[in-house]
Structure formats: structure tokens, C-alpha cells
Amino acid sequence: MSRKFKFTVVLIVILVGVAGLISGCTSSTDLKEVQVEEKYIPVEIETAEIASLGNRTRFMGKVAANEELAVIPKAMGIVTSINVELGDVVEEGSVLFTIEQGDISKSVEQAANAVELANRSVSQAENGLKTASVNYELSKEKIENAMLNLERTKKLYEEGAISKSQLEQAELAASDKNLDVIKGQVTQAEISYQQALNQLRQAEISYEQAMSGLNNTVVQAPMSGTIASLNVKEGQIIANGQVAATIVDTDKVYVQMNVVENMINKLQVGQEAEVHISSAGDTKITSTISYIAPTVDPRNQLYPVKIYIDNLDNKIKPGMSGEIILNIDKVDSAIVIKSNAVLDKDGKQIVYVVEDDLSVAKVVTVGLDTGDYVEIKEGIKEGDKVIVEGQHYVEDGGKVKVVRGE
Numbered sequence: 281m282s283r284k285f286k287f288t289v290v291l292i293v294i295l296v297g298v299a300g301l302i303s304g305c306t307s308s309t310d311l312k313e314v315q316v317e318e319k320y321i322p323v324e325i326e327t328a329e330i331a332s333l334g335n336r337t338r339f340m341g342k343v344a345a346n347e348e349l350a351v352i353p354k355a356m357g358i359v360t361s362i363n364v365e366l367g368d369v370v371e372e373g374s375v376l377f378t379i380e381q382g383d384i385s386k387s388v389e390q391a392a393n394a395v396e397l398a399n400r401s402v403s404q405a406e407n408g409l410k411t412a413s414v415n416y417e418l419s420k421e422k423i424e425n426a427m428l429n430l431e432r433t434k435k436l437y438e439e440g441a442i443s444k445s446q447l448e449q450a451e452l453a454a455s456d457k458n459l460d461v462i463k464g465q466v467t468q469a470e471i472s473y474q475q476a477l478n479q480l481r482q483a484e485i486s487y488e489q490a491m492s493g494l495n496n497t498v499v500q501a502p503m504s505g506t507i508a509s510l511n512v513k514e515g516q517i518i519a520n521g522q523v524a525a526t527i528v529d530t531d532k533v534y535v536q537m538n539v540v541e542n543m544i545n546k547l548q549v550g551q552e553a554e555v556h557i558s559s560a561g562d563t564k565i566t567s568t569i570s571y572i573a574p575t576v577d578p579r580n581q582l583y584p585v586k587i588y589i590d591n592l593d594n595k596i597k598p599g600m601s602g603e604i605i606l607n608i609d610k611v612d613s614a615i616v617i618k619s620n621a622v623l624d625k626d627g628k629q630i631v632y633v634v635e636d637d638l639s640v641a642k643v644v645t646v647g648l649d650t651g652d653y654v655e656i657k658e659g660i661k662e663g664d665k666v667i668v669e670g671q672h673y674v675e676d677g678g679k680v681k682v683v684r685g686e
Contacts, residue, residue: 321678324669325634325685330662331616334607335650341537343557343600346588349503351525355379355496359516364525366510370501376525377512379497388494391487398480405476409469416462423459426450505529528598533591534570535602538582546608547572553587554605560595569606611648614655621668622646622654631660632667632674634682639667639674 357379364376433450436442509526512518535555539547549572555565571586587604589596622644623630629646632639644659660666665682667674674680 319679320637320681321639321670321674322683323634323639323667323671323674323680323685325665325682326618326621326668328615328617328656328660328662328664328666330613332607332610332612333614333616333648333650333653333655334610335648337543337606337608339537339539339604339606341535341587341602341604343533343535343596343598343602345528345530345598346532346534347503347505347529348508348598349505349527350523351376351499351502351527352521353379353496353499353518353524354520355384355493356519357497357517359512359514359518362510362512362514364507364510366507368507370504370507370527372501372504374501376499376501376507378499379518381494381497384490384493384497388487388490391483391490394483395480395487398476398483402473402476402480405469405473409466409473412462412466412469416459416466419459419462499524501527503527503529530594530596530598531590531592532588533596533598534586534588535604537585537587537604538577538580539585540582541576543608544572544583544585547585547606551606555587555589556603556605557596557600558603559600560597565589609648611655614647615657615660615662616653617656617660617666618668619649619652619654621666621671623671631656632671632676633660634665634667634680637679637681639676639678639680641676 360378360380362377363374364370370376430450433442433447437444437447505527506529507525508528510524511522512524518524535557547569549569551569553567553569555567556562557565567587567589569585570588571584573584576583617631621631623632628643631642631644633642634640642659642664645657647655647657649655665685667680669684670680
């Protein structure tokens with residue numbers, strides 16, 4: 281191979297290498313330029329909104345009937361009839377059972393006869409009083425007339441027109457001694473009348489007591505509800521103070537929870553509550569706190585709180601367990617964002633927002649934090665686009681691209 285040919289081959293190789301090197305440099309430069317143009321941090325954003333915020337706290341409670349009354353008969357005796365069965369729904373005033381009435385009925389009859397006799401005595405005493413009063417008025421009028429006649433008789437006697445015996449007769453007729461006697465009769469008649477009235481009242485009281493005893497033998501429902509227990513049978517002797525039946529009103533029930541002292545002042549009557557009773561189908565029930573005890577229960581040193589629930593289908597039974605969810609430390613009309621959007625940097629709390637495809641750091645003041653969401657008191661405003669994913673990788677003024685979110 282000639283020298284000239286070798287030189288030509290080497291030159292060609294060098295040229296090819298230089299061309300490749302130049303081509304490689306150009307591609308690297310172009311790639312860097314592309315990388316510079318496409319350098320950004322992908323982020324997810326959410327808009328800061330005005331909302332209510334609260335710590336959702338769970339409590340456990342027990343269901344109880346709205347009202348429960350024990351039926352305790354006032355009379356004692358043998359049960360003669362029972363009109364209800366266990367589980368029956370009854371109306372207030374309906375007859376539950378009756379007690380033997382024989383002896384009490386006789387007492388009522390005797391008391392009624394005593395009232396009738398007392399009424400007759402009152403009528404007689406009233407007539408006697410009227411007669412004595414009439415006699416008194418007639419005698420009084422007669423004496424008044426006699427006194428007028430006595431004045432005339434005295435003048436005639438002084439003139440010598442009549443005798444002294446006629447004057448004495450006129451004086452005797454005008455004497456009020458007889459009037460005092462008759463007045464005493466009126467007073468006695470009044471006493472007799474009052475005594476008769478008192479006897480009548482006593483007879484009436486005895487009759488009322490007898491009737492009350494008779495009424496007590498008919499035991500009625502003190503309220504509307506369901507017969508929850510029935511402890512009597514026909515022919516059984518029932519005593520005073522014995523609980524014969526129990527009636528419960530379950531059209532409305534309440535869930536009672538017991539709250540510790542450091543939580544009780546965070547609750548208020550009318551506060552919304554979310555109730556779950558799994559045994560009744562675990563349907564979410566929205567209600568409100570109806571009652572907060574003003575004093576602690578000495579048995580457990582806790583404060584009873586009641587939440588009433590409508591229960592017209594009677595699926596919720598007294599004794600069931602319930603879960604109550606309440607918003608504690610609730611704030612209204614607050615700027616709310618996700619809690620993870622807030623970062624701690626150099627002793628400050630920072631939130632990054634997107635403005636013109638740039639991440640902008642905002643120093644914020646936080647309020648209530650539920651763990652999921654946080655109240656922002658200062659630093660951002662409603663409508664700001666807050667970075668909730670990718671916030672750990674951005675910096676103030678860095679270029680970002682929203683890939684998820686609003």
C-alpha cells in the first residue's frame with residue numbers, strides 16, 4: 281500500500297471522528313436546553329375555602345325509653361280480670377285489670393245512705409232555723425210597736441186619763457225579755473244547722489273515700505305506651521305497693537352518654553350530633569343534644585348527656601348501644617385547608633400557593649387542627665390555590681406544574 285493511500289485513509293477516519301464528535305456535542309447541548317425548558321415540579325392543589333371545622337369525637341352511650349312508668353295499684357285484693365297481655369300497646373286511661381269489688385261496693389252503698397240521711401238532717405235544721413228567725417222578726421216588730429204604745433200610755437197616765445194598772449200592762453208588753461229568749465232560740469237553730477252541715481260534709485268525705493277505693497279496683501294505664509312487664513294473674517292476691525306492670529313509651533327514645541369533666545363544657549344543648557346504632561341497622565341518625573346534666577353523677581363521677589331520637593318504627597330498643605359523633609371545638613366561617621399542606625420551616629409555619637405557575641411561600645397562623653383539616657387564621661385568603669401534594673419539593677419562586685387538583 282502506498283504512502284499516499286495510507287495518508288488518505290487516516291484523514292478520512294479523523295474527519296469522520298471529528299464529525300461524530302461535533303454531532304455528539306450538538307445533541308448534548310440540545311438535550312440540556314430541552315431539560316432546562318422542561319424543569320418544573322409537578323404538584324396537586326386545592327382551593328382554600330370558607331367552611332366550618334370541628335374535631336369529630338366519638339362517645340358511646342345506651343338507649344333508654346323516653347318514659348317508663350311502673351303501675352302500682354292503690355287497692356289490695358284478688359285480681360278478677362286482666363284486659364292486656366305482655367307487649368300490647370295501650371292508650372292512657374285504658375283498663376289494665378280489675379280487683380274484687382264486693383266489700384268496697386258495700387262501703388260505697390253505706391256511705392251513700394249516710395249522705396242521704398245527713399241531707400235530711402240539714403233540711404230539718406234549715407227549716408228550724410227559718411222558723412226561729414221568723415219568730416224573732418215577728419216578736420221584734422211586736423215589741424217595737426209596744427214601745428210606741430207605751431209612750432202614748434205614759435202621756436195618758438200623766439194626764440189622768442188611764443189607770444196605773446193600764447200603764448203597767450203597757451210596760452210589760454214593751455219589755456224585751458221575751459225577745460232575748462227568742463234570739464237564743466235562733467242562735468240554737470243556727471248551731472244545729474251548722475252541725476248538720478258538718479255531718480253532711482263528713483258523710484260526703486266518707487262517700488268520696490269509698491268511691492275512690494272502688495275506682496282504685498279498676499287499674500288504668502297512667503300513660504300511652506307498650507306493656508313491658510306484666511306481673512299479675514287472675515285469682516292472684518295483689519298487695520299495695522306491688523309493681524303490677526310496667527309501661528314504656530318507645531315512640532321517642534334517647535341515647536345517654538356519660539362525659540368526663542374536661543369535655544362537658546365543650547358541649548351545649550342544641551349542638552348537632554350524629555348517632556349510629558348498629559343493632560337497629562346502623563343507619564346514621566342526625567339529632568341534637570337535648571339535655572346536659574348540671575351536676576356530676578355521684579356513682580361514676582361523670583356528667584350524663586341525653587340525645588333524643590324519634591323511633592316511630594320501634595326498631596331502636598331500650599338497652600341497645602349507640603355511638604355518638606360530635607364536633608368538638610367547632611369554628612364557623614373559617615378558611616380551611618388540608619393539614620398536610622402546612623410545613624414547619626425555620627420555626628415558621630409555611631403554606632405554598634400557586635401563582636402564575638410559580639410556588640409562593642406564605643407564612644400562616646393556624647387555629648383548630650382536626651388532623652385532616654386545619655383552620656388558617658392569617659396568611660392566605662379564600663380562593664388561594666394551595667399545594668397539597670409536592671409541597672415538600674418546591675421552593676419559594678420555583679416553577680411548578682399543576683397535574684392534579686382544581
